Amino acid sequence: MDDSEHPEKTGESVPDASWPENGDQWSDKGEEEEDECGLLQEMAEEDEEIDLYNEETFGLDEATNGDNPAADPMDLLLLCSDNSPTPQSSPPPPHSSHSASRPGSRVWPHTPTGWSQRGRAGRGQLFDDPAVVKTVEGRPSLKWMIAPQKSSRPPAASILQDQAIVGVIDRSRHGRVPPVSPNFLSPMRPFSTSRGRRGPPFVGSFNQRCHYQNPMVPCSPFRPQRLFSPQQQYNQPGGFLSPSRPPLSTPMPHTPKLMHLQFGTDSPRPAPFYSPSTNIMQGFRAPGPVAQFHPQHKRLLSQRQQRPHRKPVSWDPYSQIMTDKEKEWIIRLQMIQLQSKNPHLDDYYYQEYYQRIEAKLAEEEILGDRLKKEPPKLTTPYVTKALSYIPVVHIEGSLGQVAVSTCFSPRRAIDAVHANTSDEHKDSRRQRLEVLSTIEKLYIVLLEVEEANKMKATVSDKDEERRLMQNIKRKVDQLYNELRCTNLLDSGEEFISCLLISKGKSMLARLLPFLSHDASLHILSVVTKNLPVLMSKDTDEALPVLYPSLRAVIDRLAFSQLIRNLKEFTATLPDSKDTRLTLACQNKFGLSLLYALLSQGERLLSSDLPMEPSIGDFETWTDTVFHVARQLSQTTLVEPLLLPSNLLTLFCRYLDKRTVHQLKNNME
Amino acid sequence: MNYMPGTASLIEDIDKKHLVLLRDGRTLIGILRSIDQFANLVLHQTVERIHVGKKFGDIPRGIFVVRGENVVLLGEVDLDKECDQVLQRVSIEEILEEQRTEQQAKQESERLKLQAVKERGLSIPKADTLDDF
Numbered sequence: 001m002d003d004s005e006h007p008e009k010t011g012e013s014v015p016d017a018s019w020p021e022n023g024d025q026w027s028d029k030g031e032e033e034e035d036e037c038g039l040l041q042e043m044a045e046e047d048e049e050i051d052l053y054n055e056e057t058f059g060l061d062e063a064t065n066g067d068n069p070a071a072d073p074m075d076l077l078l079l080c081s082d083n084s085p086t087p088q089s090s091p092p093p094p095h096s097s098h099s100a101s102r103p104g105s106r107v108w109p110h111t112p113t114g115w116s117q118r119g120r121a122g123r124g125q126l127f128d129d130p131a132v133v134k135t136v137e138g139r140p141s142l143k144w145m146i147a148p149q150k151s152s153r154p155p156a157a158s159i160l161q162d163q164a165i166v167g168v169i170d171r172s173r174h175g176r177v178p179p180v181s182p183n184f185l186s187p188m189r190p191f192s193t194s195r196g197r198r199g200p201p202f203v204g205s206f207n208q209r210c211h212y213q214n215p216m217v218p219c220s221p222f223r224p225q226r227l228f229s230p231q232q233q234y235n236q237p238g239g240f241l242s243p244s245r246p247p248l249s250t251p252m253p254h255t256p257k258l259m260h261l262q263f264g265t266d267s268p269r270p271a272p273f274y275s276p277s278t279n280i281m282q283g284f285r286a287p288g289p290v291a292q293f294h295p296q297h298k299r300l301l302s303q304r305q306q307r308p309h310r311k312p313v314s315w316d317p318y319s320q321i322m323t324d325k326e327k328e329w330i331i332r333l334q335m336i337q338l339q340s341k342n343p344h345l346d347d348y349y350y351q352e353y354y355q356r357i358e359a360k361l362a363e364e365e366i367l368g369d370r371l372k373k374e375p376p377k378l379t380t381p382y383v384t385k386a387l388s389y390i391p392v393v394h395i396e397g398s399l400g401q402v403a404v405s406t407c408f409s410p411r412r413a414i415d416a417v418h419a420n421t422s423d424e425h426k427d428s429r430r431q432r433l434e435v436l437s438t439i440e441k442l443y444i445v446l447l448e449v450e451e452a453n454k455m456k457a458t459v460s461d462k463d464e465e466r467r468l469m470q471n472i473k474r475k476v477d478q479l480y481n482e483l484r485c486t487n488l489l490d491s492g493e494e495f496i497s498c499l500l501i502s503k504g505k506s507m508l509a510r511l512l513p514f515l516s517h518d519a520s521l522h523i524l525s526v527v528t529k530n531l532p533v534l535m536s537k538d539t540d541e542a543l544p545v546l547y548p549s550l551r552a553v554i555d556r557l558a559f560s561q562l563i564r565n566l567k568e569f570t571a572t573l574p575d576s577k578d579t580r581l582t583l584a585c586q587n588k589f590g591l592s593l594l595y596a597l598l599s600q601g602e603r604l605l606s607s608d609l610p611m612e613p614s615i616g617d618f619e620t621w622t623d624t625v626f627h628v629a630r631q632l633s634q635t636t637l638v639e640p641l642l643l644p645s646n647l648l649t650l651f652c653r654y655l656d657k658r659t660v661h662q663l664k665n666n667m668e
Numbered sequence: 669m670n671y672m673p674g675t676a677s678l679i680e681d682i683d684k685k686h687l688v689l690l691r692d693g694r695t696l697i698g699i700l701r702s703i704d705q706f707a708n709l710v711l712h713q714t715v716e717r718i719h720v721g722k723k724f725g726d727i728p729r730g731i732f733v734v735r736g737e738n739v740v741l742l743g744e745v746d747l748d749k750e751c752d753q754v755l756q757r758v759s760i761e762e763i764l765e766e767q768r769t770e771q772q773a774k775q776e777s778e779r780l781k782l783q784a785v786k787e788r789g790l791s792i793p794k795a796d797t798l799d800d801f
Contacts, residue, residue: 318712319683322702327679333705334674377670 338380345451350378435497439504442479446510449475453514476514483508495526499534502542512549520553521561528568528593531580535587543589547596547641554596559604559611563620566597570627581628585635592641598628599644606646625654633662643667675707675736681744686711688734688742695719696732697745707736718763720770723756725763 340346354377449472456468483504484494498504512520527534527550534543557565569581584590601621604611629651647667651660671677681700688696688709695718698711711732718725758766785792 316683318699318701321710321712322682326702327682330679330703330705331672331676334672334676338673379670379672 335380342451343380344454347380431497432501436501436503438482439498439501439507442482443503443507445475445479446507449479449514450510472514476511479511480515480519483511493526493530495523496530496533499527499530500537502540502545505542506545509546509549512546512553517556521557524550524553524557525565525568528565528580531568531590531593532573532576532578532583535583535590538587538589541588543587544592544641547589547592550593551596551642554593554600557597557600559601560614560617562597562601562604563613563617563624566601566624567620569594569597570624579631581631582635585631585637588638588641591638594628595640595642595644595647598625598650599646602646602650606649622654625650629655629659629663633659633666637666675703675705678703678707685745685747686742687745689740690734691738691740696729696734697726698729698732700742704736707739709734709736709739709742718767719755720763720766722754723758723763723766725758725760725766727760 344351452468452472483498572579584594686700696714698714701712702710714729714732715726716729
């Protein structure tokens with residue numbers, strides 16, 4: 001990240017680049033003892049300016065957050081480079097942490113208590129032997145930085161750097177410093193909510209410290225990592241970023257270095273970027289999905305936040321090791337993984353399960369179990385809207401786009417668009433594949449239709465319902481039209497091509513309930529007419545999937561429509577002497593379809609509903625029945641999917657007992 | 669009554685005494701101080717408890733940082749119930765001795781079993797596992 005700017009990276013930099021990298025410069029600085037004080041004073045002065053800038057950019061006021069996006073990081077860098085011999089030339093994070101130290105340096109003379117002055121030797125020792133923990137009380141002052149220089153030299157380089165680091169750590173950790181107790185390893189206060197800011201609140205927390213206790217050593221090995229990252233985090237005004245979060249336009253970093261940081265968070269990177277110390281609830285222009293918490297959860301979090309100054313449990317000195325921020329951070333992290341615009345789709349099993357549990361409980365309640373016990377529910381984030389994610393980042397003033405690697409598009413590859421060659425010899429296989437791809441693309445539409453239908457049942461708002469219905473209708477029409485247009489083998493017959501493919505069959509089966517009566521009738525007639533073709537080409541026996549939906553359609557048929565369909569069965573086929581009937585007898589689906597039609601006819605006839613039969617309908621009906629009966633009794637029949645109960649009664653009416661008996665034996 | 673997803677549910681267990689069972693069979697008892705999203709645990713004032721039969725012995729270990737994937741289960745220790753224990757607490761040396769004896773006995777029985785099986789012409793393939801259990 002910072003490597004591009006500081007190629008002289010030294011060995012002691014920690015991988016996450018938050019450690020100052022130009023350690024050698026620091027050690028060089030240590031040699032020039034005489035310039036020390038002057039330099040430091042200069043640093044102090046310039047830092048005040050920088051702090052102003054920092055406050056403007058990152059400070060208390062959200063409104064100013066995006067105002068000077070380009071200016072400040074650049075200024076920081078410029079200022080950094082101005083003071084080359086000083087540690088300020090190190091990349092922003094340590095710099096900002098240095099600047100963070102400045103307010104401290106300003107304040108220190110005014111707070112006589114509360115800051116420990118570590119003798120350099122002592123500190124060096126601390127770093128040498130982590131098992132040794134020392135508590136030293138003293139007065140804070142700039143001198144601690146100078147003092148090390150004056151003392152003995154031998155392990156100069158490393159310890160000076162260490163001390164600087166340590167000093168920064170110490171200063172920035174005063175949020176954690178406990179109030180009063182002089183006890184060894186006394187409780188630490190959690191980070192104040194102003195933790196991430198540099199400026200008055202930061203300074204303010206200085207004043208609150210009385211003694212600086214030092215359980216530092218156990219902490220410092222891992223603390224600095226997190227400490228620096230909030231500073232770093234500052235450079236990304238977006239704060240805590242989720243993988244699905246888009247780069248916000250105004251706060252977007254404008255320097256390549258900061259871009260790295262931005263990108264870094266877009267990809268799922270470990271801890272340093274997801275610093276718990278970043279205060280998200282306040283101040284930042286929070287990214288969309290993360291901030292959209294369920295009101296209950298928000299309450300939960302705000303409750304947690306309202307206890308930042310929770311009195312440390314007196315009997316347990318270690319009770320605040322994990323700060324509230326860190327806890328919040330974990331909660332957020334887990335919540336992000338559960339974000340979803342459509343939980344019923346994404347988390348189907350849990351939602352179903354929970355609904356069933358609740359239904360059962362509701363039942364129990366009705367039955368008399370007064371106890372209103374709610375089943376423990378998983379707290380999930382509540383997302384109202386998800387910002388769209390922009391896969392392409394455009395740096396202002398640059399030509400072209402930057403290839404952003406995110407977890408959704410790890411690599412921007414060339415989109416493989418297959419050219420539509422509509423001429424040339426299309427072999428049937430390729431045709432099939434084309435139809436298959438159409439079907440697959442339409443499946444998404446179908447899923448949306450089903451989803452909308454389900455939502456329609458639950459939604460209460462009338463407008464919403466209407467909108468959903470329109471949506472459904474539109475999609476259904478789209479599906480219908482697209483499916484009918486596909487025609488394989490130039491058969492000129494609609495729907496055939498998709499019916500020949502198993503996926504198409506199941507798709508039509510799912511679509512049928514949504515279609516209008518006429519449309520579904522059309523499909524039924526297509527199916528009946530092309531039954532031989534469908535049956536013969538149904539190699540994986542997918543036809544039965546159509547049966548339930550078609551049965552539903554048939555049950556709504558009027559008599560004349562029924563007759564029309566039935567007629568197809570007995571008509572001889574153009575290219576063979578069989579009828580659909582004979583072929584149907586050998587096919588589960590065909591036979592079941594036939595039975596369904598007959599059963600519907602019987603039901604219509606035996607019911608009292610007035611029918612509007614056309615001329616010749618009844619004759620056709622009786623003819624068909626005879627024909628069918630004859631055929632059924634002669635051939636061996638396969639097992640149908642469903643044997644309607646009123647068939648026998650139908651046959652009884654028209655045929656003699658013997659034939660009926662024969663039929664009965666045959667059918668069962 | 670509502671619970672948080674994932675490791676966030678461990679947050680309410682912080683600063684409480686827990687018993688953690690590790691994949692290598694060790695039992696640790698310590699105060700849970702910190703967690704992260706992988707359920708890596710920081711245990712404070714940890715004690716490794718060795719159980720042999722009805723006896724147990726504690727080895728104080730200090731601070732443990734346990735990688736989340738090595739945890740089999742963990743649960744809060746009820747401090748009240750901890751007081752009235754059926755098990756008998758013994759010294760570390762004693763429990764280690766007991767453990768050693770138990771291990772030896774187990775090995776011996778394994779060896780005998782293997783021998784008996786071999787005598788009968790069968791062979792049991794060695795279970796190639798990383799874990800002891």
